[in-house]
Every structure is written in C-alpha cells, then in structure tokens.
Amino acid sequence: MVAIDPSKSPTLSTQALVLENAELKLEIRPDLGGRIDQLQDLQTGKKWLWHPESYNPDKPRSLEVGASFDEHWTGGWDEVFPNDAGGEFQGRNLVDHGELWSQSWEVTESTKLGVTMRYVCQTVPVTVIKNIRISASKPKAAIVYTLQNQSDEPIPFLLKHHAAIAIEPGDEMVLPDCMIEPVTLDFSRIIGKQQQTRFPKALTAEGTEINIKQMPPRSSQLQEFFYSSQLAAGHCGIRSMKSKSALIMRFDTAEFPYVWMFQSYGGWRDHYVVVVEPCTTMPYDLNVACENGTVAYLQPQETQTRSLMITLQRSESLRAAQGDRS
Incomplete structure (x- = not known):
C-alpha cells in the first residue's frame, strides 16, 4: 500500500504510506520520524495538518540524533520522546525534543487500514512500536504506542x-x-x-481577564504556549469555523494527563499554527517533573502501551458529540 509512484519518486526515503476510507485519508512518512504528514477530511476536503510554505514533501531528509528541532521542523504530527528539553539527565545526554521525530522508522507491517513501525532509541534503552490504524468506514483513527524498557533500571520519560x-x-x-x-x-x-486560571479564561499582565479560546489573525503577531492540567475529561482539539468541523483527540487521562498548547499567530517565525500536544509529563524539564512527581515512568523491563483516538466531527453533530464544556 505504498502510495508513491516509483517513476515520480526514485528514492525510498520519500515514499509515503496512505491509509484511506471514504471519510478520511492519512499520509504517513516512516522516513520523517514515522509521522502523520497529512490528515484530510474527504467529505469537507479540509487538510488538518500544517506545513510551512517552504516544505517540500519530495525532498529527502537525513538528520543526526540531536539535530535542532526548531531549525528542522516542517509540521505534521510528530512525537516527542523520551524528553523535550535537551541536556544531561540521570547520566544520559538527552537531545532536543527527543529522537523519534528526527529518525527513520522501520515499517514492520502495512495494510490498507493500518501501519506498524518500530524504532530503537539511542539515548535510552527503549524500543518504541507505533501502530496507526483507521476505521473501515468512519472518520476515525487511532495511534497506539508500545514502549519497551530493555534495561533493569526505571526510566523517567515524557511522551508527547x-x-x-x-x-x-x-x-x-x-x-x-x-x-x-x-x-x-x-x-x-x-x-x-x-498563575493558573480555568480555561478559557486567562489574565493579562495588568490582571484583566480575557478569553483565549479563539484564534486571532496572523496580523496580530501574537504567540502563546500554555500547559493544561486537571482535565475533567480526556479530549482536546481544534474547531474549524469555516469547514464547520473539528478534529478531536480522545485519550485516557491516566495515560495523557496534560495537554500543552503551542500557538503562533504570526509571532513566532511568522508561522500561523497551533500545535496540540497531549502529554504524559509536565513541565518540559524532566528534572523538575521528577521533583514535582509529574513524570511518567517505565519500570525495569516493563512494556506499556498508550493510545489516542482521532475523530473528525462535522456540522450539526459537532457540539453534542465533542462533550466540550468550554
């Protein structure tokens, strides 16, 4: 189910795998960190994932473990593991945004509705298996991670x-x-x-209460990045006003107890994008997370799974189905 014509794409490194039903289409790039490169609603035509204008999907990429995330970021749906902030941690040299995003993954199984990929980490003794699958007939997909600790030591980690x-x-x-x-x-x-506030309210520097739920225009040149915690339910996403639809992520809050929201409304590198980040850990510094008791752990020789469901919601069913209290 490789969705690239060999005559148009002579190198294996730029091949994509496509999962598709009548409702949605996923393009997956094992060579680009195993990421979902695009997620398209086939009923509305909306392409949900952002890429910078300079992004060329046909251009091969080869990065070292430890490459700068910001300097090489080209959008899509990456994963961050085993850490976010790079540096020394418990005797290991952890790299910027971890290593999953920058490296090619081995495809171990591929069907019309699913793909399984494998990556053996270099900075921690962990093997990661990622399974992405779509429903046969509904606008739904699932991402399931299997994390295997190959060592006899506990490993604190962040998966985002x-x-x-x-x-x-x-x-x-x-x-x-x-x-x-x-x-x-x-x-x-x-x-x-x-300080903490209850979403969607926040405080300006002057103490004025504002609502931050809605996206301002690029011309605002604003930017923001916040953690959300104490989630009443395991869901998050983005609602599109133009297409009258929403991309909703659902998960067990025991597996992803936090959601980070990175927002650039033209303010950061002139990008206009929101990055939705369900996460195991808070904050980005693993040392602080360990001190706070807000870090995830892989116990010695443990294998654990964490999963997330993706649903596309449309028009009249939008508010009722998403369970949004905001």
Whole structure:
C-alpha cells in the first residue's frame, strides 16, 4: 500500500504510506520520524495538518540524533520522546525534543487500514512500536504506542503528541474543564501572569481577564504556549469555523494527563499554527517533573502501551458529540 509512484519518486526515503476510507485519508512518512504528514477530511476536503510554505514533501531528509528541532521542523504530527528539553539527565545526554521525530522508522507491517513501525532509541534503552490504524468506514483513527524498557533500571520519560494544526482566524481550541498556566512568560504575548486560571479564561499582565479560546489573525503577531492540567475529561482539539468541523483527540487521562498548547499567530517565525500536544509529563524539564512527581515512568523491563483516538466531527453533530464544556 505504498502510495508513491516509483517513476515520480526514485528514492525510498520519500515514499509515503496512505491509509484511506471514504471519510478520511492519512499520509504517513516512516522516513520523517514515522509521522502523520497529512490528515484530510474527504467529505469537507479540509487538510488538518500544517506545513510551512517552504516544505517540500519530495525532498529527502537525513538528520543526526540531536539535530535542532526548531531549525528542522516542517509540521505534521510528530512525537516527542523520551524528553523535550535537551541536556544531561540521570547520566544520559538527552537531545532536543527527543529522537523519534528526527529518525527513520522501520515499517514492520502495512495494510490498507493500518501501519506498524518500530524504532530503537539511542539515548535510552527503549524500543518504541507505533501502530496507526483507521476505521473501515468512519472518520476515525487511532495511534497506539508500545514502549519497551530493555534495561533493569526505571526510566523517567515524557511522551508527547506534537500535532501541528492548520488554522484560520476565528477557529477555536477545544479543551475540557481544566486549569491552564503559561509555560514561560518570556514566550507569552497573551497571558501575562504566571498563575493558573480555568480555561478559557486567562489574565493579562495588568490582571484583566480575557478569553483565549479563539484564534486571532496572523496580523496580530501574537504567540502563546500554555500547559493544561486537571482535565475533567480526556479530549482536546481544534474547531474549524469555516469547514464547520473539528478534529478531536480522545485519550485516557491516566495515560495523557496534560495537554500543552503551542500557538503562533504570526509571532513566532511568522508561522500561523497551533500545535496540540497531549502529554504524559509536565513541565518540559524532566528534572523538575521528577521533583514535582509529574513524570511518567517505565519500570525495569516493563512494556506499556498508550493510545489516542482521532475523530473528525462535522456540522450539526459537532457540539453534542465533542462533550466540550468550554
């Protein structure tokens, strides 16, 4: 089920795998960190995943473990593991945004409705297996991770979805009842106080209460990055006003208890994108997460799975189906 014509794409490195039914289409790139490169609603035509204008999907990529994430980021739906912030941690040299995103994955199984890929980490003794599958007839997909600790030591870790969503002015963030707080005020251009508030409310630097659910235009040149915690339910996503649809992620809050929301409304590198990031761990620094007791663990020789469901919702069923309290 390789969806690339060999005559048009002479190298294996630029081949994509396509999962498709009558409702949605997923393009998967084992060579680009095993990521979902595009997710398209075949009923509305909307392509949900963002890429910069300079992105060329036919251009091969070869990166070292430890390459700068920001300098090589081209959108799509990456994963971050076993860490976010790079540096020394418990005797290991962990790299920027982990290593899954930058390396090619081995495809171990591929069918019309699913693909399984495998990657053996270099910075930690962990093997990661990722299975992506779609429903035979519904606008639904699932991502299941199997993490295998090959060592006799416990491994603290962070596993985070990094889904770059294509947005338009007026689109809305979807979160359950939860608490939010800025990652760092040095980056924030909307939230102005380093304290928790209940979504969708936030405080400016002057203490004025604002609603941050709706996306401002690119011309605003704003940017924001916040954590959400104490989730009342395991879901998040983006609601598109133009297509009258939403991309909703559902998960067990025991597996992904936090959702990070990275927002660039033209303010960061002129990008216009929101990155939706269900995560096992908070904050981005593993040392701090360990001290706070907010880090995930793989016990010695443990194998564990974590999963996330993707649903495309449309028109009149949107609000009722998503269970959004915001």
